[in-house]
Amino acid sequence: MTMTVRExxxxxxxxxxxxxxxxxxxxxxxxxxxxxxxxxEVRNDARIATKAYTACYEKYKPDALLGHHDRLWNYGxxxxxxxxxxxxxxxxDQPSLIGQYWKEPExxxxxxxxxxxxxKDSPMFWRHVEHIETLLDSIGDRxxxxxxxxxxxxxxxxxxxxxxxxxxxVENPEAAHKMMDITTTVVLERLKIWIDHGLRFFMQGxxxxxxxxxxxxxxxxxxxxxxxxxHDGAREYARDKYGERFYSCLHICxxxxxxxxxxxxxxxxxxxxxxxxxxxxxxxxxxxKVGIMGNIETTDALLLGTPELVEQATKTAIDKCxxxxxxxxxxxxxxxxxxxxxxxxxxxxxxxxxxQYPLKS
Amino acid sequence: MAGPLLVLGKVSHETPGHDGRVSPDxxxxxxxxxxxxxxxxxxxxxxCVEGNYKKGKELAEVAMNEGLDPIKAIxxxxxxxxxxxxxxxxxxxxxxxxxxxxxxxxxQAIEVIKPHLTAPMENKGTVVIGTVKGDIHDVGKRLVAxxxxxxxxxxxxxxxxxxxxxxxxxxxxxxxxxxxxxxxMTTTMQGMITNVEYFSxxxxxxxxxxxxxxxxxxxxxxxxxxxxxxxxDAFAAVNRAKELATQLFAERxxxxxxxxx
Numbered sequence: 001m002t003m004t005v006r007e008x009x010x011x012x013x014x015x016x017x018x019x020x021x022x023x024x025x026x027x028x029x030x031x032x033x034x035x036x037x038x039x040x041e042v043r044n045d046a047r048i049a050t051k052a053y054t055a056c057y058e059k060y061k062p063d064a065l066l067g068h069h070d071r072l073w074n075y076g077x078x079x080x081x082x083x084x085x086x087x088x089x090x091x092x093d094q095p096s097l098i099g100q101y102w103k104e105p106e107x108x109x110x111x112x113x114x115x116x117x118x119x120k121d122s123p124m125f126w127r128h129v130e131h132i133e134t135l136l137d138s139i140g141d142r143x144x145x146x147x148x149x150x151x152x153x154x155x156x157x158x159x160x161x162x163x164x165x166x167x168x169x170v171e172n173p174e175a176a177h178k179m180m181d182i183t184t185t186v187v188l189e190r191l192k193i194w195i196d197h198g199l200r201f202f203m204q205g206x207x208x209x210x211x212x213x214x215x216x217x218x219x220x221x222x223x224x225x226x227x228x229x230x231h232d233g234a235r236e237y238a239r240d241k242y243g244e245r246f247y248s249c250l251h252i253c254x255x256x257x258x259x260x261x262x263x264x265x266x267x268x269x270x271x272x273x274x275x276x277x278x279x280x281x282x283x284x285x286x287x288x289k290v291g292i293m294g295n296i297e298t299t300d301a302l303l304l305g306t307p308e309l310v311e312q313a314t315k316t317a318i319d320k321c322x323x324x325x326x327x328x329x330x331x332x333x334x335x336x337x338x339x340x341x342x343x344x345x346x347x348x349x350x351x352x353x354x355x356q357y358p359l360k361s
Numbered sequence: 362m363a364g365p366l367l368v369l370g371k372v373s374h375e376t377p378g379h380d381g382r383v384s385p386d387x388x389x390x391x392x393x394x395x396x397x398x399x400x401x402x403x404x405x406x407x408x409c410v411e412g413n414y415k416k417g418k419e420l421a422e423v424a425m426n427e428g429l430d431p432i433k434a435i436x437x438x439x440x441x442x443x444x445x446x447x448x449x450x451x452x453x454x455x456x457x458x459x460x461x462x463x464x465x466x467x468x469q470a471i472e473v474i475k476p477h478l479t480a481p482m483e484n485k486g487t488v489v490i491g492t493v494k495g496d497i498h499d500v501g502k503r504l505v506a507x508x509x510x511x512x513x514x515x516x517x518x519x520x521x522x523x524x525x526x527x528x529x530x531x532x533x534x535x536x537x538x539x540x541x542x543x544x545x546m547t548t549t550m551q552g553m554i555t556n557v558e559y560f561s562x563x564x565x566x567x568x569x570x571x572x573x574x575x576x577x578x579x580x581x582x583x584x585x586x587x588x589x590x591x592x593x594d595a596f597a598a599v600n601r602a603k604e605l606a607t608q609l610f611a612e613r614x615x616x617x618x619x620x621x622x
Contacts, residue, residue: 029548088522090495093495093546093548093549094495094546094548096495096496096497096521096522097497098497098521098522158497162498162499162500163461163499163500163503166457166458166461166500167458167461167462167465169458170412170458170459170462171462207498207545211453211456212576212594213456213457213500214456214457214458215455215456215458215459218456218458253576254576258453298547298577299547299577299578299579299581299582300579300581300582303547303582304581304582304585333547333577334546334547336547336548336577337547337548338548338551339547
């Protein structure tokens with residue numbers, strides 16, 4: 001029996017076996033290339049962002065699509081803080097954060113955060129809202145749309161400055177906890193507004209609480225409780241206000257084999273894995289607790305490889321992780337901006353070719 | 362904790378049977394009692410691994426007051442400690458916060474030791490390092506810079522979002538032996554390819570070694586950039602830098618010999 005895309009994604013995301021393995025696009029600024037616009041045009045105009053992602057849907061036909069998230073939209077409302085935070089805004093790449101929002105650890109206790117509910121205080125966030133809303137209008141009947149935001153731990157890391165935040169974990173844990181409390185509160189309020197505007201699926205992109213950077217102990221102390229709070233808060237809000245289910249997925253960059261168990265405890269419905277994690281190991285460790293998304297290699301396969309290589313990589317991913325369901329094919333991280341279209345398309349085509357249940361291999 | 366505490370406690374109550382001080386008459390360093398020397402070196406190594414920079418400074422002061430050779434204190438004490446924590450990092454038993462803390466211990470202890478150096482330490486190589494234009498990630502790069510500096514390299518860290526010209530200008534100014542570039546995004550790492558071409562146009566390519574690194578930088582991609590080396594993590598990067606430094610200096614010696622022949 002053929003499922004709707006929503007049924008397919010929800011089934012796989014929550015650990016079940018759908019009619020076939022679904023795919024999810026993780027395109028980020030590659031979308032600008034697809035639409036032949038500049039990255040700056042995408043971030044400066046929500047309608048151009050939506051056009052770009054709609055073009056991506058038309059080109060690649062994934063079952064689910066992660067909407068755009070931009071450092072300008074995520075960080076642009078914070079202002080300079082005590083450390084003189086600024087954003088550099090290139091035409092063909094993501095913005096760079098220069099400086100720090102919190103110059104000293106104790107500044108976390110005295111500075112205020114932007115109020116997402118105020119359009120005057122948070123114009124960049126409301127551009128993000130417009131993008132989500134228009135994207136849902138544009139393709140929401142044909143694909144599952146995930147709103148995407150930079151992760152709460154990564155946000156605290158960038159607002160404090162990466163080196164300083166890493167040291168805060170060991171030298172100023174109270175301040176680190178306060179920063180996590182602040183970013184969690186802000187992102188949760190943003191999520192509630194997205195829910196009010198129709199969003200029901202959410203992905204957090206977390207480069208920083210990775211085992212490439214912090215220990216499992218620090219992940220458990222400084223990331224996990226806040227991730228749980230965020231995912232629970234969003235789910236409860238959608239349930240209590242609309243009687244509807246809200247689905248979350250957590251992406252953490254890097255080789256996180258050491259914390260697969262904890263990632264599955266973050267109260268998200270699914271986890272998205274970087275290419276450095278062995279999907280066979282992940283499948284065994286996760287054991288159906290949450291859905292798994294991933295993890296086609298971005299540099300050697302999608303950027304530098306061939307469609308044949310990508311097809312083979314996708315088949316291998318399905319062989320390792322899709323048995324019994326609970327698996328969604330996606331890139332291991334954001335598709336590189338200049339990745340050849342034929343390589344990216346090969347990933348989605350291969351998912352349909354090799355992902356019909358019951359699986360042939 | 363026991364190691365450094367014991368050392369500090371011992372020193373405050375007795376003057377051990379060493380006299381590692383410089384003889385005022387002869388101007389020569391008198392050899393220190395070997396057991397005491399080893400004790401202090403071990404304590405300096407331990408305090409790096411423990412990440413206690415307050416104790417590290419105190420220990421460095423004690424060591425200098427007792428006449429421990431400052432070069433030994435740095436190379437056989439602190440650097441050994443950094444090596445130990447580097448191995449823990451490799452085995453995923455220590456992570457970035459612990460490495461940064463250890464580096465802080467070493468930095469602060471070296472500030473205490475530096476005035477006691479009678480000659481500058483051997484420069485293992487001059488490095489210009491930075492994260493490429495458009496990229497703001499710096500933790501891994503900073504770790505590499507710290508570890509190289511602590512191993513005796515002279516490191517000029519240009520920070521993040523570094524334009525190609527900035528790499529070139531600094532490399533020329535300081536007569537660099539290395540340019541090391543970091544990127545954490547597949548978008549920004551493309552800049553490494555154009556940067557290396559640019560370094561060639563500016564006549565730098567044959568004069569130094571280039572290393573590239575960062576999470577998305579695979580060996581295949583590193584090969585495409587034309588760089589001389591890459592590594593999967595900070596610890597491996599430092600080891601690779603040491604190998605390339607040996608290679609570079611050997612190449613220069615050969616070139617000199619060829620010119621004089």
